[in-house]
Amino acid sequence: MVSPNMKILVVDDFSTMRRIVRNLLKELGFTNVQEAEDGADALQKLQNDDTFEFVVSDWNMPNMTGIELLRNIRKDAKLKHLPVLMVTAEAKRENIIEAAQAGASGYVVKPFTAATLNEKLSKIFQTMAK
């Protein structure tokens, strides 16, 4: 069973999007949410705080993109176990394939709803529990 206290990092360069994702997660019962404004910010936060349990990241961001963040997470011994859900407007097949190959735990295209987010999260939790 997934704890509603699970600490989640939401990464997006648009503050509005961070707020929306945060609110959707709250609607799903997850209230322990922190934010990062790009991949570099996120990586720093993850490396400085080992209590994060889940990452929800946008793709297209300045400084460090979501896919670069994903790759950095996967090659960091301390972080590589973290589930990473990509939530992005990049709907090209090559993007999705690239994310899957880089080790993404899930992929949601914008625009999405709380229902879609819930479905993807549940699926990831199921895989994690196995």
Added chain:
Amino acid sequence: MEPTKPRKKRTSLTDPRVEKIGIATAKLHRILKELGHMRSLEQTASTMPDARERLSFIDKSMHEASEKTISAVEVSLPLASRNRATCSELSMRLADSSFSEHQELVMETISKLGEIAMAEESLRHNLMQIMEAQEFRDVAGQMVNKIVGAAVEIESILLDILKEYAPNTKDSLISTEGLTSGPVHQARDSVNGQDEVDDLLASLGL
């Protein structure tokens, strides 16, 4: 008239589109020089900062509207939840109590409290939809940024031409801040919606 001879042979351009743009630029240079169209070119270049400003204003307005909307929704959601809980609690207490008088009024109140609770639930659902809809800001914002980026580029190309052929032209301030490349709007190799994403992911074993 004779086409201008190509200057030195450069490294071969692999992309024929780049070559085409190069040829078009050279042609534009020549035509402008011959026709003395510097004046109108200067005017075109000078409209670019205005176009950028207007687009930035649209982006800013979208941002403010979205933030305001989300703030209002964030405040309203708990109100709706609380109202619903209060209605349920009150109607249960009323149902559990015994009244010797006003029985009909009590029954009606219980029924109305149920209706209010249901209305609060759909209100909450609608508020969530209003919030989800603010997502437009993300993709629309990126598109506006992309167009601003294109305007900056066109402006700088025009200014380069002007500087070369009309050195007296004033340099306008070209800002390059806040330019992020947006998503490709329905590119050929794009998926349509979450279902196709899921299918593709499934085929990749995820």
